[in-house]
Amino acid sequence: MHTKIFSATPIGIHAHLVEVEVDLSFGLINFFIVGLPDTAIKESRQRIQTALKNSGIKLPEKKITVNLAPASLKKEGTLFDLPIAIGILQACKYLQMDANFLEETLFIGELSLDGSIKSINGALPIAYDAHKLNKKRIILPEQNAHEAALIGSIEVIGVKNLVELIFYLRKEQPMTPTLTDFHSYIAASQATDLDFSDVKGQQYAKRALQIAAAGRHNILFAGPPGSGKTMLAKRLPTIMPNMTFDESVATSKVYSISGKLNKEPLVTQRPFRNPHHTISQAGLIGGGTFPKPGEVSLAHNGILFLDEFTEFKRDTLEALRQPLENRMVEIARVQQSISFPASFLLVAALNPCPCGYLGDAQKACCCSPMQLQKYKDKLSGPLLDRIDIKVTVSAVSYEDAQAKKTVDAISSASLKEGVNKALAMQMIRFGTENKTNSMMSATDVELYCKLTPPAEQLLKNAFTKLSMSMRGYHKTLKVARTIADIEHAELIDVKHIQEAIIYKS
Ligand SMILES: [Zn+2]
Structure with missing residues (x-):
């Protein structure tokens, strides 16, 4: 009895796919997790066991092995609680999700001891990249559903607790995907x-x-x-x-x-x-x-x-x-x-x-x-x-x-x-x-900072009088360019240079 659930973890601001493999076999009743740092495993195991018990589910009396792959990927523990718990339930046939559903779905979430699903950090970057990871759906904590739904490219199912999720996954109780309209949200x-x-x-x-x-x-x-x-x-x-x-x-x-x-x-x-x-x-x-x-x-x-x-x-x-x-x-x-x-x-x-x-x-x-x-x-x-x-x-x-x-x-x-x-x-x-004026290179400055003849004369005088460095000269021109832009002026004029020089000291 073997099953595979998809999850993901943020590295930097990008999501990386994590496969949660669960295997049930005959042998000494035990529960192993591999692929996480030691301390996280211990805590994760306890949370999952207790959360399942408090949701009215007893762990199968088998040897349970969970592997989080790839092993080389650095993972932080808590957001895999949910996929591991769901993987165990699927492996022991308590759930019967079909192969397509499993392939298309990402699970992330931390479990509380009472079986409720707690919000996690990094839900947004995972939802954002889910489409790129070939997923169509993300199942995550209810508190994270709105940030994930703003992305709009995948179906977002926010869940409060394990019992609710199990009903949904057993097709006994439908759940409405979360929808958020970004434009009205941002305007408000x-x-x-x-x-x-x-x-x-x-x-x-x-x-x-x-x-x-x-x-x-x-x-x-x-x-x-x-x-x-x-x-x-x-x-x-x-x-x-x-x-x-x-x-x-x-x-x-x-x-x-x-x-x-x-x-x-x-x-x-x-x-x-x-x-x-x-x-x-x-x-x-x-x-x-x-x-x-x-x-x-x-x-x-x-x-x-x-x-x-x-x-x-x-x-x-x-x-x-x-x-x-x-x-x-x-x-x-x-x-x-x-x-x-x-x-x-x-x-x-x-x-x-x-x-x-x-x-x-x-x-x-x-x-x-x-x-x-x-x-x-x-x-x-x-x-x-x-x-x-x-x-x-x-x-x-x-x-x-x-x-x-x-x-x-x-x-x-x-x-x-x-x-x-x-x-x-x-x-x-x-x-x-x-790109803005402050990011102009020396070549850009030459190309885009055209001056009127009097402005050119003024800058020339200032250059010698204030013993400007080349860098200082470029900065003055960039700032003068912006001052002229505020007025919609194509050419940089005397007043623009005059004002730009004030901001040098
Ligand atoms: Zn002083």
Whole structure:
């Protein structure tokens, strides 16, 4: 008596097929599982045995051998509880699923001791790839049914407990597949109550954020404590375009694996992640025995906000260079290397000096020149090279603080209009929405950053006067390109260059 059930496990953000083979034979009554790490096997065996007993089923008095193949694949235990239990019931003919049904169906789920089926991490990437694995149906915990159903390419059966599932599999009680309409779901869940009009004053910083969003330029804020850097950064997602279905799925996969979907089937708003500066390198970049995504991946298609940028450990910041460059994270392991997506906009914030008041109009800085130098040295050159826009945020003035919201009219909607205009220009320029001005190579810059003669003269003067590096020169052009794009201007003009130079210091 032998049977084979299909299951799957996420590796990185992709699903891999796992065959659950169950064999019943005469011999000493016993229950073996092979193909899982030792500790997981012990726990799994106990959960399955107890869950079956509490669902009114006694294990067959035979020698039960379960094999999870391929053995070489690293597996985490709990989501195989359900396929193993179903495999045992099929092998002892308690269930009689036909060969086609078995071939077409994926089972995933963790069992509770009382026989209920508990939600698992990683259901979304498995459902997403199920079609590619030649499956037509996925049977999984009820709590995971909505995230899986949003994919739309396979039949999704969400189950509460073993008894309910057994009735269904014995064709004694039909079950309705879960259906979720993505478009109405996403429309209903994209509203946010944050708006740039909540931030008083700071026109200059808001403009810099508009440019950052329009060309996906990484940005650095320097400003005294309490100047509203966090408040500004938090509102950046409100001026970025709504997430597309593909973006939403890609980001949600990361959240699904991390168990962070929080009862929402999908992430539909651009994520805003702001890890504390004490975070470990693995926490920020990703890692662990079973590699888990880090903050850079949780910020995929959104914002990574690093406040008190200089307080992060130096090697933690250095590790940011790879994802900033490649828009993904590679984690090397003995058996296989695992990758997670990590395309985010970096917003870094810092105090201008250790005391926080360098250059402040109201309060004097009390730092020594040596302290200032040490502070400056903390920032690595290569990392700063990946930040196109640097902007100083000043403390809010008394007049601005007193201003009524209606007077300070810069709202998210008006900023977003410019962002959308610029993105449309870039879409035409690069022929894809995945490339933006910040990603231009030196050749691209030459090709796409055409200047009017006066603008060219201005840049030439600035180049010598500010002793710009070649890299600095390219950055100025990229930012100027975005500023011109916001206005829908083909040629970069004097005012665009002038403004771009402001963001260099
Ligand atoms: Zn100071």
